[in-house]
Amino acid sequence: MKKLCVILLLCGLIHSCQSSTCNLNDFNTIAYRPTYAKGFEIRSAEGKTSTLIRVKNPWQGASDVQIDLFIARNNEPVPEGFQGQVLPGDAQRIICMSSSHVALLDVMGQTHRVVGVSGLQFITNPYLNGHKDQISDVGYDSNINYELLVALDPDIVLLYGVNGSASIQNKLAELRIPYAYVGEYLEEDPLGKAEWMIAVAEIIGLRESAVAIYEQLPVRYQALKQIAATAQSARPKVMVNTPYADSWFMPSQNSYLARLISDAAGKYIYQGNTSNQSLPIDLEEATLLTAQADVWIHVERAKTLYELQQLYPKFNDLACVRAGAIYNCDKRQTPGGGNDFWESGVVHPDLILQDLIKIFHPELMTDQEFTYYRKLE
Numbered sequence: 001m002k003k004l005c006v007i008l009l010l011c012g013l014i015h016s017c018q019s020s021t022c023n024l025n026d027f028n029t030i031a032y033r034p035t036y037a038k039g040f041e042i043r044s045a046e047g048k049t050s051t052l053i054r055v056k057n058p059w060q061g062a063s064d065v066q067i068d069l070f071i072a073r074n075n076e077p078v079p080e081g082f083q084g085q086v087l088p089g090d091a092q093r094i095i096c097m098s099s100s101h102v103a104l105l106d107v108m109g110q111t112h113r114v115v116g117v118s119g120l121q122f123i124t125n126p127y128l129n130g131h132k133d134q135i136s137d138v139g140y141d142s143n144i145n146y147e148l149l150v151a152l153d154p155d156i157v158l159l160y161g162v163n164g165s166a167s168i169q170n171k172l173a174e175l176r177i178p179y180a181y182v183g184e185y186l187e188e189d190p191l192g193k194a195e196w197m198i199a200v201a202e203i204i205g206l207r208e209s210a211v212a213i214y215e216q217l218p219v220r221y222q223a224l225k226q227i228a229a230t231a232q233s234a235r236p237k238v239m240v241n242t243p244y245a246d247s248w249f250m251p252s253q254n255s256y257l258a259r260l261i262s263d264a265a266g267k268y269i270y271q272g273n274t275s276n277q278s279l280p281i282d283l284e285e286a287t288l289l290t291a292q293a294d295v296w297i298h299v300e301r302a303k304t305l306y307e308l309q310q311l312y313p314k315f316n317d318l319a320c321v322r323a324g325a326i327y328n329c330d331k332r333q334t335p336g337g338g339n340d341f342w343e344s345g346v347v348h349p350d351l352i353l354q355d356l357i358k359i360f361h362p363e364l365m366t367d368q369e370f371t372y373y374r375k376l377e
Contacts, residue, residue, distance in 0.1 A: 024079040027052045032207065035218075036192035039183040040199045042207070049073040052084075053202055058183035059161030060277050069180045071203065085178045090205030091155040095138060097166070099123050099343040101158040101182055104200040107347040108210055115152045121336025124343050129334075144168055150175060156203060158182050188254050188276070190263075190349035191218055197347060220350040221263075224357060228265040231361040235267040238360075239293035239320070242300040242312070247280030257298075260349070264356035269293055291318050295325045295359060297373070302328065305376040324375070327359050331374040341372045 022045065031044040031051055043052040053069045068084030078086055095116035096102050102125050105111050111127040120128070120137040128135050138149045144167075149157075157179045159166040172179045180203060184196035194217055201210030238261050241249055250270045251257050255278070258268040269289050273279045281289075290296060302308035305324060309316050320326065332340035345352050348371070355373040358365035 021077055021080050022048070024082055027079065032198060032202070032211070034192065034195045034198070036189045037184075037187050037195040037199075038192060039186060040196065042199070042202050048076055050076045051202060053180065053199055055181045055183060055199075058181035058186070059165065060163050060186065062161070067181050069178070069203070073205075085180060087156055087178045087180075087203065089155075091203050093153060093155045094204075095149065095152065095154045095157040097140070097158060097168070098160050098182070098185075099125075099338060100184060100346045101160075101200070102128060103344045103347050104182070104184070104197045105204075106344070107197050107213060108201055108204075108206055110204055110206070113204060115154060116149065119336075119338075122334060122338030124332060124334050124338050124340040141167055144171070146171060146175070150177075156180055158200070160185060184346060186276075188252075188256055188259060190256055190260055190352070191221060193256065194347045194349055217347075217350060221353060224350055224353050225263045227364055228263065228353075228357045228361065231265045231364060233361055233363070235265050236294035236325075236360050237269045237292055238266045239269050239290045239296045240298045242298075242302070243283060243286065244280075246283065248283060248286035249278040249280050250286075251278045252276060260353055260356055264353055264360050266295070266356065266360045287314070290315060290320070293318075293320045295327070296320045297327045297329070297356075297359070299326055299328050299376065302326075302376060303330075308376060324377075326376040327373050328376060329372050331370055331372055345372055 026045040027043045029044045030041060032042040039058060040053060040055050043054060050073045051071050055067045057065050058067060069087060070078055070082055070084060071087045072078055073089055092113055093115045094113045096114055097118040099122055102111060102114060102123060105114060106125055111125060114128060114135060116136045116138045117123055118138060118140040120135060136148055136152055139145045154177060157172055157177060159179050159181050161181060169179065182196055182200065184193045187193045195214060197214055198207060198210045201207045240257060250273055252273045252275050253268060253271050261268045269292060299308055302311055305326060308326060315321050329341040330339055351371040354365060354368055355370050358368055358370060359373060
């Protein structure tokens with residue numbers, strides 16, 4: 001009888017612990033603080049398996065914006081006063097609103113969790129393209145098929161914001177479908193973009209595995225950067241992009257692309273933008289910059305050198321055009337126009353860096369083939 005009472009008492013205590021409330025301040029332990037990324041951190045609490053992902057300023061121009069996702073594991077209670085999104089356990093069914101989200105899952109071998117995407121024709125991922133009968137396209141922007149989205153029964157929807165919150169956010173809240181912002185595209189450090197794989201891994205319960213995968217990436221990247229630093233030739237001046245309407249958008253000198261150019265021992269030619277986004281310059285200034293460039297990359301629509309010359313005839317006499325030093329990052333594209341540079345390139349900045357070194361200093365990469373770039377012929 002005494003033994004039975006003890007057992008009942010223990011059961012009561014266990015039930016009490018599982019059903020008791022907890023405070024948001026309990027989640028004050030940093031379970032993962034990124035080394036390179038600035039947009040997220042993962043928090044935990046003593047004695048809890050649940051975690052909290054805190055995403056900061058997940059769109060351009062955001063200031064003091066914080067969006068939290070609480071992953072409630074093992075029936076642990078949601079903290080009192082918590083105002084963010086709640087995911088009950090690790091996500092098994094995921095909708096990705098960006099192709100880069102697919103890549104963040106793919107690097108961990110977890111694309112089978114994807115049940116829906118936005119713009120299936122733009123996805124280059126081999127698994128998704130081989131299982132199109134199992135993957136639904138939910139649409140984009142104001143053309144979301146919410147009936148289909150609900151029917152997919154997702155555990156979570158991965159979002160991104162451009163100049164504000166995603167248009168789908170309020171409707172997901174109304175439908176009580178959890179969402180999480182993935183702000184990898186805002187990271188200026190190439191290794192920071194890739195580090196978002198750990199935030200996504202937390203959502204599916206594979207953080208430790210993702211950390212082990214990610215830890216090898218900076219090693220490879222830094223090794224390539226050191227190779228570039230040994231170049232005996234001068235750093236080439238690099239122009240980027242092409243006109244859009246009457247403007248030419250140029251990345252910040254602190255941007256993702258500018259950092260890659262620098263790490264590949266190139267010199268980004270435009271130093272007039274120190275913001276956190278691309279800014280337009282007029283065509284006259286862009287022409288002067290292009291005239292000084294040794295290499296021109298990311299030429300957008302042009303598929304051949306002849307096509308570039310037809311699109312922008314006034315650049316035909318410029319040195320980089322005459323030398324044929326024109327490269328695009330569109331080697332791996334889908335028939336629908338998707339570009340793998342912006343998909344898997346997010347988790348393979350080392351391969352992008354290797355491509356750029358081959359462009360700027362080909363003598364250092366004689367045995368390597370291009371992964372994402374190609375020379376216009």
